[in-house]
Amino acid sequence: xxxxxxxxxxxxxxxxxxxxxxxxxxxxxxxxxxxxxxxxxxxxxxxxxxxxxxxxxxxxxxxxxxxxxxxxxxxxxxxxxxxxxxxxxxxxxxxxxxxxxxxxxxxxxxxxxxxxxxxxxxxxxxxxxxxxxxxxxxxxxxxx
Numbered sequence: 001x002x003x004x005x006x007x008x009x010x011x012x013x014x015x016x017x018x019x020x021x022x023x024x025x026x027x028x029x030x031x032x033x034x035x036x037x038x039x040x041x042x043x044x045x046x047x048x049x050x051x052x053x054x055x056x057x058x059x060x061x062x063x064x065x066x067x068x069x070x071x072x073x074x075x076x077x078x079x080x081x082x083x084x085x086x087x088x089x090x091x092x093x094x095x096x097x098x099x100x101x102x103x104x105x106x107x108x109x110x111x112x113x114x115x116x117x118x119x120x121x122x123x124x125x126x127x128x129x130x131x132x133x134x135x136x137x138x139x140x141x142x143x144x
Contacts, residue, residue, distance in 0.1 A: 001032075001034060001035050002033075002034040002035065002109045002110065002138075002139060002142060003034070003035050003036075003037050003078060003106050003107065003108045003109050003110075004034050004035070004036055004037065004108055004109060004110045004111070004112050004135060005036070005037050005038070005042075005099050005102045005103045005106060005108050005110070005111045005112070006025070006036050006038075006112045006113075007096075007099055007111070007112065007113035007114065007115055007118060008042065008045050008046050008049055009022075009113065009114045009115055010022045010025060010026075010112055010113065010114065010132055011026075011046050011050075011069060012046070012049055012050060012055070013114070014026045015050070015061055015065055015066070015069065016059055016061075021132045021133050021136060022132050024136060025112070025132050025135065025136055028136065028139055029076075033139045033142075034139050035077070035078050036073075036077045036078070037077060037078040037079075037080055037102055037103070037105075037106030037108050038073050038077045038078070038079060038080075038082075038102060039079065039080050039081060039082025039098065039101070039102040039105065040079075040081070040082060041082050041098040041101075041102075042073075042082065042098055042099065042102055043070065043073050043074065045095075045098065046069070046070070046073065047066075047070055050066045050069075051066065078106050080102055080105035080106045081105055082098055082101045082102045082105055083101065083105065084100075084101045084104035084105050085101075086100040086101050086104065086124075089121075089124065090117050090118070090121070092117050093115075093117040096115060096117050096118055099111055099113065099118060100124050100125075103124065103125075103127050104125060104127075108127055109127070109128075110127065110128050110129070110130055110135055110138070111124065111127055111128070111129040111130070112129075112130060112131070112132055112135045113129060113130075113131070114131065114132065119131065
């Protein structure tokens with residue numbers, strides 16, 4: 001089964017727009033088409049973003065939706081430590097390096113993101129970095 005590390009923006013977008021590509025990607029996870037890999041630093045970032053004043057003021061996210069997602073991330077993903085050293089791989093935004101570290105720890109097949117700091121790399125240590133739509137196309141081809 002494909003293993004993929006999803007950037008925080010994918011999870012946030014999936015909750016903000018239930019009909020968009022990120023929501024479809026999470027539906028594909030629930031359908032067993034791939035296995036998301038995550039780490040405690042990624043889960044902490046997702047929690048912080050979803051509970052931030054900026055998001056809560058702008059969007060009416062239900063606290064139970066946030067809790068449900070955080071619970072899923074703890075229980076239904078490949079949870080890795082996220083400790084592989086990747087210092088200075090993204091000097092423009094070092095906080096994005098948690099996704100690279102997780103991908104190495106998980107031996108991921110892809111990193112999925114909408115963040116240009118990650119997408120500009122195109123690949124890291126042989127792991128392709130791609131958009132949600134491109135990964136959806138990939139898992140659709142694999143499941144045929």
